[in-house]
Amino acid sequence: MNRIREVRGLDDTPMTATYLSVMILEAAILIALWLFGRAFS
Amino acid sequence: MRALDWLVVLVWVVWIVYDGLRRSKGTDKVEGYFLANRSLPWWAAGLSVMATQMSAVTMVGTTGQAYATGLRFVQLYFGLPLAMIILSLTVVPFFHRAKVYTAYEYLEQRFDVRTRSLASFLFLMGRAFSLGVTLAAPAVVMSTILDWQLPVTVLAICVPMIVYTTIGGVQAVAWTDVKQMFIVVGGMAAAVGILIYGITREVSFGHALQLAGATGRLKAIDFKFDVRETYTFWSGMLGGLFLMLSYFGCDQSQVQRYLTAKSIDEARQSLLMSAYVKIPLQLLILTTGVLVFVFYLFQTPPMLFNRTYDARVAASPRAAEYASLERDFGGAIAARRAAAARDDREAFLASDARVGDIRARAAALVKQATGDERYNDVNYVFPTFITTRMPIGLVGLMIAAIFAAAMSASGGELNALATATIIDFYRRHLVTQATDRHYLAASKLATISWGLFACVVAMFAANQGSLIEVVNRYGSLYYGSLLGVFILAILTKRATARGAFWGMLAGMTVVLTVAFSPWTSSIAFLWHNLIGAVVVVVVGMAISYMQKPDRIVATSVS
Numbered sequence A: 001m002n003r004i005r006e007v008r009g010l011d012d013t014p015m016t017a018t019y020l021s022v023m024i025l026e027a028a029i030l031i032a033l034w035l036f037g038r039a040f041s
Numbered sequence B: 001m002r003a004l005d006w007l008v009v010l011v012w013v014v015w016i017v018y019d020g021l022r023r024s025k026g027t028d029k030v031e032g033y034f035l036a037n038r039s040l041p042w043w044a045a046g047l048s049v050m051a052t053q054m055s056a057v058t059m060v061g062t063t064g065q066a067y068a069t070g071l072r073f074v075q076l077y078f079g080l081p082l083a084m085i086i087l088s089l090t091v092v093p094f095f096h097r098a099k100v101y102t103a104y105e106y107l108e109q110r111f112d113v114r115t116r117s118l119a120s121f122l123f124l125m126g127r128a129f130s131l132g133v134t135l136a137a138p139a140v141v142m143s144t145i146l147d148w149q150l151p152v153t154v155l156a157i158c159v160p161m162i163v164y165t166t167i168g169g170v171q172a173v174a175w176t177d178v179k180q181m182f183i184v185v186g187g188m189a190a191a192v193g194i195l196i197y198g199i200t201r202e203v204s205f206g207h208a209l210q211l212a213g214a215t216g217r218l219k220a221i222d223f224k225f226d227v228r229e230t231y232t233f234w235s236g237m238l239g240g241l242f243l244m245l246s247y248f249g250c251d252q253s254q255v256q257r258y259l260t261a262k263s264i265d266e267a268r269q270s271l272l273m274s275a276y277v278k279i280p281l282q283l284l285i286l287t288t289g290v291l292v293f294v295f296y297l298f299q300t301p302p303m304l305f306n307r308t309y310d311a312r313v314a315a316s317p318r319a320a321e322y323a324s325l326e327r328d329f330g331g332a333i334a335a336r337r338a339a340a341a342r343d344d345r346e347a348f349l350a351s352d353a354r355v356g357d358i359r360a361r362a363a364a365l366v367k368q369a370t371g372d373e374r375y376n377d378v379n380y381v382f383p384t385f386i387t388t389r390m391p392i393g394l395v396g397l398m399i400a401a402i403f404a405a406a407m408s409a410s411g412g413e414l415n416a417l418a419t420a421t422i423i424d425f426y427r428r429h430l431v432t433q434a435t436d437r438h439y440l441a442a443s444k445l446a447t448i449s450w451g452l453f454a455c456v457v458a459m460f461a462a463n464q465g466s467l468i469e470v471v472n473r474y475g476s477l478y479y480g481s482l483l484g485v486f487i488l489a490i491l492t493k494r495a496t497a498r499g500a501f502w503g504m505l506a507g508m509t510v511v512l513t514v515a516f517s518p519w520t521s522s523i524a525f526l527w528h529n530l531i532g533a534v535v536v537v538v539v540g541m542a543i544s545y546m547q548k549p550d551r552i553v554a555t556s557v558s
Helices: A002-008 A016-039 B003-022 B030-038 B042-053 B056-069 B071-077 B080-089 B091-098 B103-110 B113-146 B150-200 B205-214 B233-250 B252-259 B264-298 B310-314 B319-341 B345-370 B378-389 B394-430 B436-461 B467-491 B497-516 B526-545
Strands: none
Touching (some): A016 B071, A016 B080, A016 B264, B003 B150, B003 B394, B030 B150, B030 B252, B030 B394, B030 B436, B042 B150, B042 B264, B042 B394, B056 B071, B056 B113, B056 B150, B056 B378, B071 B233, B071 B264, B080 B264, B091 B103, B091 B252, B091 B264, B091 B467, B103 B113, B103 B394, B103 B467, B113 B150, B113 B252, B113 B378, B113 B394, B113 B436, B113 B467, B113 B497, B150 B205, B150 B378, B205 B345, B233 B252, B233 B467, B233 B526, B252 B394, B264 B319, B264 B378, B310 B319, B378 B394, B394 B436, B467 B497, B467 B526, B497 B526
16 A cells, blocks of 8 residues: 555545545435436426 | 615625735745645635636526426536546546646647647637626626616626736635635525525425426436437436536636645545535525526516516517517416416416416517517526515625626636636747746736626627526537547547647537537537547547557556
């Protein structure tokens, strides 16, 4: 891990968990919007 | 507008201008003026990214569109979260490590000066006109409310904005953006509260949602694949993805926001803030528009919200016909209200269709009677609600929010136009060896010049249909081509300077042909971004493979 940080630089860290949480949140919003639209159509 | 409302507007405008100037320390050098010495925290850069995109156009145009068509506009943003992730992984580290002032500067490092200059020129032309439209939205609002001439309103918005942007540079812009986001979100939340209060005095909130849903306004997602439809799930996920990649990755007005961040990680976080918040925020704004529609089911709305031509129509030979339409409208509104109250779905939908038909006939009559083919009603819906239905004090808050949104979003664009002009053209081609002080003075002059140009454009853009669409349509003509050349630069090793340059020209040519040819003009504008990017990559790679590689280059893939 230290080697990776050395190569990438201290201010360039992997943010995989953040990216995943973004995608999960979007999927949840899309599903909620779809259900909402169906419930009130 | 009462005295208290005016006071709120005045205090707000004076404060943001004063505070913008106060925070402009370190702007006595070009890097401080354009990049805040790369010192801003991620949250300030992130709010600035959002505020630059969410201008007064969003508040006025989007609410009006939601009033007319419902939540479906939100689909435009479905590609945004993925776009932010892709950009965080690709262009953000590249731009930061390259220590560039503009995105296009990187294209010279990767290809040649010709490609850089063409890309920057495309940005300057597109963004200058978009800036005019961004300014026109609040000018429309203020002109209607204050009964001012449009040029006076445009100048009232432009002058303070040009002053703090010219003097304070990017720091003044960024800190103004931060404040803008708070007042805009607060203002919209207050509007939603007032609307829900007004609606629930007539019917339950559940019943209100049923009524909005019956007209299709709560159907946010449309899975139909039709390239002629502007807002569908697929146009948002694909066309919207490319639009957002282009806008946030290749448009200097956005790239400059995250170049001000302290580090690569902070720049990423500033972009990812939009990935989390943008769709919910758009839903808040669109919901406001839908609630205005429901509110007017139980209150009598004007037949047309845009009353600009009332006097001219009344004095025209069509006056009697217009008066007859108004009588019919009154009857249709009464029938719709009665049907809504007794929950008679069939009668409600029939009378709502009749209301829509009368409104369309009235708008057509106004166009014929006045000869103004660009007459539109959409952008006047929310301002009319604000001034006629919101309580004293809150009217001032909302107007201040629209005012602030216009100034800070425009400030970011203006700052970016000056940056590209000075860094990509003046310092690169015209005066290559001068002092930092000289370039700083030139930067301030460029800021003033672009500000005045945008004012002129704003005066002509005020009545061009739905303003939010106008901005996106302008952008979509060149965004895809810009994105294509950055894809070649960052994701491929084999692309050559010649391939990138001619690929970009080919992309622009194809997109303009598709947009204006009678055979293909029905293709929705979001797809122009995808088409432009694909053409640039295909043509650029084809030409590149026909010649020897330029040199060994590093890409984000490597």
